[in-house]
Amino acid sequence: MIEDSNQKTYTATSIVRHYAQLQRLQPAEQTLFEELRSRLPSMNMLDIGVGGGRTTQHFASRVKSYVGIDYSAAMIAACKHRFAATAHQISFEWGDARDLSQFANDSFDLILFSFNGIDYVSHCDRLKILQEVYRVGRPGGCLIFSSHNLQSLEHQFDLAKQFSWNPITTYTNLVMLGLLRWFNRAIDLKNLNQSVYEIVRDESHNFRLRTYYIRPSAQIQQLAPFFQDIKIFSWRSGLELTSLEINTHLDPWLYYQCTIQ
Ligand SMILES: C[S@@+](CC[C@H](N)C(=O)[O-])C[C@H]1O[C@@H](n2cnc3c(N)ncnc32)[C@H](O)[C@@H]1O
Structure with missing residues (x-):
């Protein structure tokens, strides 16, 4: 099954080590970070598929509360080690985005699933994830994630x-x-x-992962039942795509920002 083999890959020592040394925000994340900067201090944040904590170091000290989850126990252990000395209120716990039952409804103002983490489950499970994010996200809150581009x-x-x-x-x-x-x-x-x-x-991690690619127009339709104000950003330039660019843009992955209904 896609889920089992991908999850196994994300627990491999060499792969955990790779994610645990990443530091920088990607251009689209930088754009979205700047846009949200003034609201961050009032936001309870859930960082799904936190990996080795690349995004933790940018967001955790700026938000009201921060929880990072991952379905790879090895990634969670790496985060706990990496941020052991931090003074901020940060928590890391094992968690699978398909079942966020450890969190109550309307718990988070900002939910991030960065660097295509949502692309490593089946189509049905992807829809479950969006439903779960909608449930644990506060109405009016923000979801940011990236996904591979079929174009x-x-x-x-x-x-x-x-x-x-x-x-x-x-x-x-x-x-x-x-x-x-x-x-x-x-x-x-x-x-x-x-x-x-x-x-x-695809070529990431030497063709070991099975990865979901979607047309941006189809991603918008998939989000529409639960989210509004959907915006798409180029991973490479960090710029928002115009409606004309959505069907032609060729970045390997794109960032989506939307408001929880
Ligand atoms: C490409 S890595 C990105 C890691 C980190 N977010 C970053 O940007 O550096 C994707 C991460 O998503 C996690 N992931 C994938 N599917 C998941 C799921 N269903 N629930 C929780 N974590 C998941 C993987 O274990 C992996 O750590």
Whole structure:
């Protein structure tokens, strides 16, 4: 099952070590952090899929209360070690985003699921996560997460788009295309063109993870029953996408910000 193998990968020592040394906010996170800065002191925050605590160091000292959860016990242990000496009120606990029953309804003003953590469960479980986030989030509160972009995957799968004036770029693109096709033999460009989401093995952590990619327009529809004021930000530039860009943007993943209804 997708969940079991991904969860196992996220408990591997080398992978936990990788996330425990990450420091910087990604450009879209920086944009959203600046936008929220003045509201942070009044916000109770839940950081889902906290990993090695990259986002903890930016948010935890600025919010009213901070809880980081992860379904990898090894990631939680790494966070407890990393922030052992901190003076702020921080708590880390094991938790699975699909079942947040340890938290009461309307508990959080800010819920973050950064760096595509939501992409490592099945489609049904993804919908469960959104429902759980809606339940534990306070109406008017904010959800921020990122997710892989199916438009970028289509581009990577398309042989015609791999050629560049630079022979090294062309060579790298073709090797990557060969690997992508090898690890995803059941999928072809035609399937992708017709899909609104797809679960694939991509290059992250050497093709070990099965990762959910979605069209931004479909992600908006998925969010619509529970969330409003949905905005999408380029991971790379940190800028908000215009409505014209939503169907064409090619960043490998995008950040979504929305208000809990
Ligand atoms: C790509 S890592 C990102 C870690 C961290 N948020 C960061 O930005 O550096 C994704 C994290 O999400 C966690 N994760 C994935 N699915 C989860 C779930 N259903 N419940 C809780 N954590 C989950 C993984 O264990 C992993 O630590």
